[in-house]
Every structure is written in structure tokens, then in C-alpha cells.
Amino acid sequence: MTEVPKSGLTASDKAAVLVAQLAAKTIRKLGLGLGSNLPGRIARKLSPSVLSHLSSQSAKGVVAVTGTNGKSTTSGILSEILRTAGFTFAHNRQGANLVTGITASLVESATWQSGISADMCLFEIDEAALPVVAKEVKIGTVLVTNLFRDQLDRFGELDTTAKLISAGISVNHSVAILNCDDPNVSQLVSDEKRFFYGIEDAADATDAAHAKNQELAYCGKCGAEVAFRRVFYGQLGHWYCPSCGNERPAPQIVARDVEVFPTSSRFKLQIGATEESCVLPLPGLFNVYNALAAAACAHYLGVSNQAIRYGLKEYSTLFGRSEKLTIDGKSVIVQLIKNPAGATQAVSSCVKDNRGRLLIAINDNLADGRDVSWLWDADFEQLAVSPRVKLTVSGQRAEDMAVRMKYAGYPQDKIVCQPKLEQALNQCLSEMEEGETLWLMPTYTCLLELQKMLKNMGVAMSCT
DSSP: OOOOOTTSOOHHHHHHHHHHHHHHHHHHHTTSOOOSSHHHHHHHHHOTTHHHHHHTTOTTOEEEEESSSOHHHHHHHHHHHHHHTTOOEEEOTTOOOSHHHHHHHHHHHOBTTTBOOOSEEEEEOOTTTHHHHHHHSOEEEEEEOOOOOOOHHHHOSHHHHHHHHHHHHHHTTOEEEEETTOHHHHTSOTTSOEEEEEESOBTTOBOGGGOSSOOOOBOTTTOOBOEEEEEEETTEEEEEOTTTOOBOOOOSEEEEEEEEOSSOEEEEEEETTEEEEEEESSOSHHHHHHHHHHHHHHHHTTOOHHHHHHHHHTOOOOTTEEEEEEETTEEEEEEOOOSHHHHHHHHHHHTTOTTEEEEEEOOOSTTTOSOOGGGGTSOTTHHHHSOOSOEEEESTTHHHHHHHHHHTTOOGGGEEEOOOHHHHHHHHHHHOOTTOEEEEEEOHHHHHHHHHHHHHTTOOOTTO
């Protein structure tokens, strides 16, 4: 076994950092990408121990954010709160959340001579990658957002994803910060130390009979299907077991009086006996949950209530996650969609904007998930209630999306089908009137195409 020197890095670690950093600079200089994955592969090839050795140098340990939806936004909000509180940290801000991307982000933050000098490492980690990373990295805290069906061709059903997350937490006996409103999350790792967050009430709450995209959930004690007293979205709400009385755990961090608007949200954040009035520059209940998760983790890490409130208010969006842009003087909001629950929530924010236009772009490449049947589970019917002048659908599966909107009840003569994304974007921008906002909802590879198009137009998206 190679002896690790006092600097924390071996000779092979130092070579890995130096070569990988050079590779990242070359990739960006040649315009070949962001250099968020390949440098990590190179580093790991040169030194398989580099991720373990670099991450162990952080003074306060490693925090991981995982779950189906909201990983990037939650870790982004948490990073803003930590920055406000004066912490230094290494963070895979570009969202490359597999082991190679996480390695690349650490290499980016390091110097080849001595490695990293940061209070902590903050990693967004893919659900399936969590147990892989946990075998190399001692993760002190794992924050879990939610569990929804996503990329069934890759993950399978929810119980498989839940087992992967549980395994990742158990490797290091990490502290688990869990969404108490999601029965599939709040019942994870009952033998580990757990800390809960949840919403108490919200203007958009509904009853279980009218909930959309609700995943099946079962009681961890008796196996009966759980029921709900109140639902916020999907299967997130105040759940209980009608058979044995098991119920939603009491949260230590609570959001009350939640209100969501077309481009922002506000709520009261209760931490123990204290209450803070919070403003979030993001729309949608799903983003309130992201903010609440970040606040819960920050509080557990010792951040003050004031720093949490200020960090929420000052948060600047990440790449394609409710990202606000100005293109030729026109207002644009970009929201990545990739599964039924996320798409439903994105659309629910869009329909609140009575001056909005909408462009939905769907690809079915490997990174998107080959199976696009999820389009039929998302609640696009919301759009048919007050149809816009025109709805544009684009991407490789533009025609599938057009058919989906037809069956959603959207007027067929108001659906524009343009598979070529660049042409669809230019047409939408040219038709916009003063005061309107264009909502762009792309799948992942469409988002990458969009980033390149905007770069050629002189518009840089976040983290690029």
C-alpha cells in the first residue's frame, strides 16, 4: 500500500492533478466542452486514490446531496448559504455528478503541490453513484431531496433507487438529512442518525384524491400502503399508515405559509422556536422544497438563521435550473425537465405567467433516457386550461410531444412543431412581444444544445 505523505498527496496524485488540470484547460480553450468529466477520468487513471486523498483534506468533511429531482438546485442554494456564512468549499457546481465528474471538480479546486485547502467538500451525487463514491470518500452528511420514477431504463423502480441511496448512507454511517414529506425518503436508513425537514402548509396544497404524479409508498413497519392528510405535490405531503398508525416524522426545520409566484416564492422558515421570513428568487413548490432542504443541511452544519435567510434571497440559479436569461433584450426562463414530477412542477410555474410563451424540447438520447413514455404521466393538461397564442415543441421527439399536447386538450392549431431546436428558438424569440417571457423546457441533451446556441449568440449560461 502506498504511504500517503504529510501533504496528503502521493506523487501519483500530484501528477494526476497537474495533467487533469491541463486537460481541462485544453478542452475549454478548444471549445470542446466544459471539461467537467474527462479530466476526472484522466486523474483516476493516473491515480486511483486521488479522489479519496483530495476529499480527506477538507477540514469539516464531505456533504453529499442526492435524490431524483432538485440535486443541482439544492446543492447550489446550499453553496450560496455556506458562502454567505464564510465557509470555503469544493463543489461540483457544473452538475457532473458521477464519480468522474466529482473527481474532476476536486482536481479543479486543487493545487498539484498540496491539494485542496477548503472547509468542506459539497458534492451533488447521482443516486446510483452514491454507494460508489461512498466507498472512496468518507461522506459525513447525506441530504436526500425526493424519490420519483426517473430513467426507468437505468434505475428500474423506486425500491431499487432507495436501496442504492440507503447503501451509500450506510457505508460511512453518514448523518441522513431527509424530506419527511416523502414517505419513500423519510423511511430510509432507520438505524442511522436522521434529521428531517418538511412543509407545514402551502397555498397550493391539495387533497390526495386530486394529487398528480403520486408514487406508491408503503409503511416500513407493517407494509400497508400509506395515505395522506395533505398533499403538496406528487407523494410529498403529510402521510400516515391507516393500518398501524406509523406516520410522517416530526421535522426539525419547517416551511410555513408558502406562496409561489411566476418567478419567485416566499415562506416562513421555522427553526426550533425561531422564525425567519424568507424570499426565494425561484418559482414553484419544488424549489421551496429545494430551499428547505438546503436550509436544513446548513442549520445542521452550524450556519446561523440570518446567513440562511440571506443565502436564500441572494441565490443565483444554476445551469438550466429555473435559470433567467436575457436574449436580445427578451426575458427567457430555462427549466430542465426529465421526468413526470419535475415536468409537472415546471409547467405549474409556467401557467401562473399570463404573459408567457412556451418551448418544450424533447430528446431521447442516452443521457435523457431512451424511454419517453413519461411524457404521458406528466400533467401537461394544465396548459390546456388557458392555452397560449402558440406552443412550440422541438427536439428529436417533437412529434411525440405534439401528439401528447393534442391529447392534453391543447388546441391543435396552436401547436407549432419544429424538430430543429435552433430554428424553434429563433422563431419563438422573433415572435415575442414586449413584456412577454419565453419559458424553455428542454431535456438534458437539448439543454446542452441550447447552451452552445446561446454561446454563439453571445449569451453565457450559468457555470459555462
